[in-house]
Amino acid sequence: MSADLTKQVLRGDIRALAALMTLIENHEPAATAVLKSLFPHTGHAHVIGVTGAAGVGKSSLIDGMTAEYRKRKKSVGILAVDPSSLFSSGALLGDRIRLRRHFADPGVYIRSFATRGATGGVSAALRNAIHALDAAGKDVVIAETIGVGQDEVEIDALVHTVLLVLVPDMGDEIQAMKAGVTEIADLLVVNKADLPGADLTVQQLRAAFSTVEVVTTAASNGDGIEQLVDAIEKHRVESIANGEYAHTQFRLCREELLDLLRQRVMRRLAAKMNDPALDEIVRRIAERRLDPYTQLDVIAEKLGF
Numbered sequence: 001m002s003a004d005l006t007k008q009v010l011r012g013d014i015r016a017l018a019a020l021m022t023l024i025e026n027h028e029p030a031a032t033a034v035l036k037s038l039f040p041h042t043g044h045a046h047v048i049g050v051t052g053a054a055g056v057g058k059s060s061l062i063d064g065m066t067a068e069y070r071k072r073k074k075s076v077g078i079l080a081v082d083p084s085s086l087f088s089s090g091a092l093l094g095d096r097i098r099l100r101r102h103f104a105d106p107g108v109y110i111r112s113f114a115t116r117g118a119t120g121g122v123s124a125a126l127r128n129a130i131h132a133l134d135a136a137g138k139d140v141v142i143a144e145t146i147g148v149g150q151d152e153v154e155i156d157a158l159v160h161t162v163l164l165v166l167v168p169d170m171g172d173e174i175q176a177m178k179a180g181v182t183e184i185a186d187l188l189v190v191n192k193a194d195l196p197g198a199d200l201t202v203q204q205l206r207a208a209f210s211t212v213e214v215v216t217t218a219a220s221n222g223d224g225i226e227q228l229v230d231a232i233e234k235h236r237v238e239s240i241a242n243g244e245y246a247h248t249q250f251r252l253c254r255e256e257l258l259d260l261l262r263q264r265v266m267r268r269l270a271a272k273m274n275d276p277a278l279d280e281i282v283r284r285i286a287e288r289r290l291d292p293y294t295q296l297d298v299i300a301e302k303l304g305f
């Protein structure tokens with residue numbers, strides 16, 4: 001069954017892809033079997049992460065970017081970590097479903113993942129979904145995530161190019177977010193440039209983050225989308241030329257392997273935690289007959305760490 005699914009996914013079969021995505025979302029062991037045989041066929045797609053606060057226009061931008069990539073004859077896969085994120089929070093009915101115009105296009109595949117469960121689980125599912133779309137031959141894969149901050153998906157561990165989407169009039173926030181931004185963002189996008197304050201925001205961003213390119217867009221009317229895709233492509237071409245892209249590929253594989261390892265260790269640990277012997281140790285620690293530091297050494301040695 002998994003050999004059939006692999007073949008169909010490699011052919012770009014939409015139903016097979018959908019079936020695999022469900023296995024991935026549910027963390028089914030069957031997904032791993034398929035992903036193993038798909039893996040040699042991955043590594044070709046350009047993976048772009050679009051992140052930013054709620055409502056800044058990420059889905060609207062992805063909608064415009066997808067249209068632009070389709071114009072350039074590139075196939076596109078779109079992933080979002082929350083089903084609602086592909087829908088606008090706006091109340092206008094006609095405005096509700098972002099990306100609607102791409103649903104009928106066989107060159108575009110759209111899928112969202114429920115954010116239930118641990119954050120690590122969402123990252124793993126997203127990463128596997130990227131592999132699936134990559135193997136299915138998508139030229140570009142775009143992932144939408146909410147960020148930056150808190151315990152969100154670490155998007156820069158999953159993609160080649162990170163777009164951080166901002167909106168005008170966020171001077172104070174720019175100061176607050178200064179740390180970390182240049183580490184994760186490859187491009188800063190000031191969306192809603194049709195609203196007042198865009199020029200000032202761009203100036204502030206350029207002053208604060210001199211090494212990161214800033215692009216302005218108005219996703220709602222398509223302004224700047226072509227330039228945004230040009231900037232993304234420029235970043236890709238330049239990073240291939242200067243070796244940064246190869247380094248990113250290495251880094252992503254490293255993150256993936258370490259994440260897988262971490263998950264397995266955590267599962268083993270969780271299994272051990274159910275051990276009644278552990279409760280006995282904890283009881284003695286609570287009674288101050290044992291100390292947690294020594295017990296850590298004892299347990300870690302038992303687990304072989």
Ligand SMILES: Nc1nc2c(ncn2[C@@H]2O[C@H](COP(=O)(O)OP(=O)(O)OP(=O)(O)O)[C@@H](O)[C@H]2O)c(=O)[nH]1
Binds near residue numbers: 053146195
């Ligand atoms: N004025 C203006 N409004 C925009 C622009 N882009 C998006 N919007 C509106 O902003 C609202 C949110 O847009 P979305 O694309 O759903 O934003 P999002 O970042 O994907 O939202 P979440 O997924 O809920 O975080 C919608 O009402 C859009 O119509 C823009 O360039 N200008």
Ligand SMILES: [Mg+2]
Binds near residue numbers: 058059060085087144
């Ligand atoms: Mg959205």
